[in-house]
Amino acid sequence: MRPFRLIGSFMRASFQEDAAYRTNFFISLFTSLLNLLTGVLGILVLFGQIDSVHGWTLASTLAVLGVYLVVSAVRGLFISPSFDSLSGMDGEIWSGAFDFTILRPVNAQFFASFRKWRLFALLDLVLGVGVLVAAVIQLGVVLSVWQVLFFLFMLVVGMSILYAILLIFAALIFWSPGVLFTWVFDGLFQMARYPANIYPGWLRMVLTWIVPVGVITTFPARALTDSITPVELVVSMLLAAALLVVASILFRVGLRKYASASS
Amino acid sequence: MTRGIFTPSRGGWALIRSTWLSWMQYRSFFFILAFGWMIPPLIYLLVWSTAAGEGSISGMTRGAFVAYYLILILVNQITYAQTNWTVGDLIRYGQINKVLLRPIPPLYDALASEFAGKVVYLVFVVPILVILAFVLKPELDLTLLNALAFIPALIFAWALRFFWGYWLALLAFWATRADALLALQDSLVFLLAGQVAPIALLPGALKTLAVILPFRYMVAFPVEVITGQLTRPEMLTGFAIQVGWMVAAVILYALLWRYGLKRYSAVGG
Amino acid sequence: MENTIIRVMELTKTYRVPVRAEGLGASLKSLFKPTYSEVSAVQAISFEIPQGEMVGLIGPNGAGKTTTLKMLAGLLHPTSGQVSVAGYEPWQRQPQYLRRISMVMGNKSQMLWDIPPLDSFRVLGEIYSVPKKEFERNLEELVQLLEMKELLTKPVRNLSLGERMKCELTASLLHRPSVLFLDEPTLGLDVSMQLRLRRFLADYNRSSGTTVILTSHYMADVMALCPRVILIHHGKILHDGELGTLARRLMPFKILRITLKQESMAENELPELPDGVEVLEAESNNLNLRVPRDEAAAITAKLLETLNVADLTIEDPSIEAVIDQVYTDGGQ
Structure with a gap:
């Protein structure tokens, strides 16, 4: 399978690049652990004071955090590194090195999405899974195979939404290089650490339907407790599909714009 | 570098002025950065005020949480020393030569971008905080004493955070990537400086750690002072620890500059 | 011509450039209603190039050389006119087409900065799906021609400008393209490195039959390598033929x-x-x-x-x- 072989070779090269900065490893490890600790402690301190907020208990909130950490880790594993090498002041679109990217006999969106990997993010992934497992134990439920599959499915839906949003931002760079859309989104995405229901009504609506970061983490966590309604399931799938289509069209239009304007 | 670094000079003010003017050119960029920094405390504001609901948690009502966090956002913005990141980069890419060749002490460069940055960020943050205050309705019993004590607490907090980050950044003279340490410091501040939860709500051991380590005194301490969370003795102990850490940070900064430069000129960048 | 590989007819490129006035008010206005002016970079040029030829594209800065080169490679979409390279329309960038061409830019790098060139080459081998045996053979040949065996395992950031250009050339020839576009390949190199690269290009062109289109500001490059030059000025072809004829005609x-x-x-x-x-x-x-x-x-x-x-x-x-x-x- 050619796509997988390509991804494999991108991974190898990226790992070698990372290894050039080995000294950072231990500090990065420590920062990862500390970030985890901060997240977990924030929840523990909160539920040390009260039992539940808007129906969310310690266990289910922990599950949301677990999903947030897993999704962030996958994002940090390849989506962000790949897109970051496009954008910014030293990014390819700004410097013009993107010319090489579109001259490769590989689909440009595939190439732009998968070519840079960050080894350290695997650690975050392990930590995130750990939090998820702890949350499930805390919930005290026994999950059937179907529930696990359903959870994984919702996780993929959530990650597709995240990927599509980030691809849209990456594509916007073709129109205005250097603008930090992603930074604004990151701010809002941090809100997904907590269940969307914890926020005031207007913000909950914004986080679910306008900037759907709530769907990315809250829905998979709710899949664990079987509280997803069929309507929500269908709507979130449609949302993911629509965003993916829009993002990939936007990216293609951006490519054409790059090809007609660059000099 | 033995010249009086605290004596203001004409060159220094000119540098501050020009830095500020050039930063205003890119204000939208800095507004976006400031937006990013506001979000995490804002999340905890919403979480805690929702959790408090109609009642109270450890004596803090919904309105008290709102007041605490709105002031915290302001203090965090004022004391956040983004310059420290630049210092490390300057050393790593050898651009520090340019700074060293100027006839004014290098500290001015950092101070210039500090002041310039603060003004730009506050232009953005203050109006937003005012709007949030109208929407979220904070409750604050302000006494004159607390308000007066807030001013030195804030200034010391800024100085502590600035010099603490500066000496960490100066480690770039020895290690190639000191920025990972700065990221680590940001995480520690987040956890131990009253952002995740007001220090009073932290569990026992963590609370003791927060009181001893310098991080609380970079953000949370001034906020606790003005919101009247501290008794008189607690406040006085707080000031003592804060000033102690500040002096330590300045000494570390001065030492690292001295030995770092010696090493830099010996190695030749 | 029977074995024509590149055919260009009435090729035209016009850029729309946003006009920005100074001041906050004007920039706000341009946000909602941008004004554009049209700049024509290339005006209805036509030429043909047979397989295996080495052609120099010369002209002053801003003459339209790079624009022409980019349209030939498929990086730019022409405003009007037709281009056919190896039977393909370049701007569609079909994978089959992209596998038959390659581009080297003197001011941009395709190498990964922190790792040795050999590893970048392997990634490129995968991208162009070069079979393993062929990859090793091509690599060995290029490494020998460019005398760069000892460079293969050093991180790119530790290489000199000239050594980096050797790597760029190897990187772009690993998949044995039929057409090679070179945009200012000798930019910033010292005289002896320029000479060695020229010798390499001449040898490679002769032995592989690759068609090469070269832009350069160094006339020595063009004189040494290109029997034929196309001189572009203000987006038009002023001369197409030998460099010597050009001199006699113009002077x-x-x-x-x-x-x-x-x-x-x-x-x-x-x-x-x-x-x-x-x-x-x-x-x-x-x-x-x-x-x-x-x-x-x-x-x-x-x-x-x-x-x-x-x-x-x-x-x-x-x-x-x-x-x-x-x-x-x-x-x-």
Whole structure:
């Protein structure tokens, strides 16, 4: 399978690049652990004071955090590194090195999405899974195979939404290089650490339907407790599909714009 | 570098002025950065005020949480020393030569971008905080004493955070990537400086750690002072620890500059 | 031509450039209603290039060279006109097409900065799906031709500019393209590195039959490598053919350098010269004269007769001088 072989070779090269900065490893490890600790402690301190907020208990909130950490880790594993090498002041679109990217006999969106990997993010992934497992134990439920599959499915839906949003931002760079859309989104995405229901009504609506970061983490966590309604399931799938289509069209239009304007 | 670094000079003010003017050119960029920094405390504001609901948690009502966090956002913005990141980069890419060749002490460069940055960020943050205050309705019993004590607490907090980050950044003279340490410091501040939860709500051991380590005194301490969370003795102990850490940070900064430069000129960048 | 690989017909490219006025008000206005002006970079140019030829694309900065090159490679979409390279329309960027071409840009790098070139090459091998055996063979050949065996395992950031260009060339030839586009490949390199790269390009072109299109500001590159040049100025082709013909056509002059015997030249006074002779330089007993090409022989004879000549040489104007004249007044 050619796509997988390509991804494999991108991974190898990226790992070698990372290894050039080995000294950072231990500090990065420590920062990862500390970030985890901060997240977990924030929840523990909160539920040390009260039992539940808007129906969310310690266990289910922990599950949301677990999903947030897993999704962030996958994002940090390849989506962000790949897109970051496009954008910014030293990014390819700004410097013009993107010319090489579109001259490769590989689909440009595939190439732009998968070519840079960050080894350290695997650690975050392990930590995130750990939090998820702890949350499930805390919930005290026994999950059937179907529930696990359903959870994984919702996780993929959530990650597709995240990927599509980030691809849209990456594509916007073709129109205005250097603008930090992603930074604004990151701010809002941090809100997904907590269940969307914890926020005031207007913000909950914004986080679910306008900037759907709530769907990315809250829905998979709710899949664990079987509280997803069929309507929500269908709507979130449609949302993911629509965003993916829009993002990939936007990216293609951006490519054409790059090809007609660059000099 | 033995010249009086605290004596203001004409060159220094000119540098501050020009830095500020050039930063205003890119204000939208800095507004976006400031937006990013506001979000995490804002999340905890919403979480805690929702959790408090109609009642109270450890004596803090919904309105008290709102007041605490709105002031915290302001203090965090004022004391956040983004310059420290630049210092490390300057050393790593050898651009520090340019700074060293100027006839004014290098500290001015950092101070210039500090002041310039603060003004730009506050232009953005203050109006937003005012709007949030109208929407979220904070409750604050302000006494004159607390308000007066807030001013030195804030200034010391800024100085502590600035010099603490500066000496960490100066480690770039020895290690190639000191920025990972700065990221680590940001995480520690987040956890131990009253952002995740007001220090009073932290569990026992963590609370003791927060009181001893310098991080609380970079953000949370001034906020606790003005919101009247501290008794008189607690406040006085707080000031003592804060000033102690500040002096330590300045000494570390001065030492690292001295030995770092010696090493830099010996190695030749 | 039978084996034409590149065919360009009436190729035109017009850029729309946003016009921005200064000041906050004006920039706000342009946000909602941008105004554009049109800049035509390439105007209806046509040419054909046979398989295996090496063609130099020359012209002053902003003449349209790079724009033309990018349209040929498929990086830019032409405003009108037709291009066919190896039977493909470049701007569609079909994978089959992209596998048959390659581009090297003197000011941009395709190498991964922190790892040795060999690892970048392997990634490229995967991207172009070069079979393993073929990859090893091509790599070995290129490494030998470019004498870069010892560079393969050093991180790219530790390489010199010249060494990096060797890597760029290897990277772009690993998949054995039929057409190679070179945009200023010798930019910033020292003289001996320029010479070695030129020799490599000439050898490679001869042995592999790869068609090469080269842009360069160094006339030495073009003179040494390209039997044929296409001179573009203000988006139009001014000349298509040999470089020598261009010189003869644009500069119907010869340069006469005369050294007079010491005693014969009066202080600050020029001797009397025949009609049609232009003095370029006159210093102590040296004279530099420009004479019409057709009359060069006659005038020389006359000068030898009238002046007390110690030494005399007849030269063609230098190619740099020809090009300078074209660039400054458009070859009129």
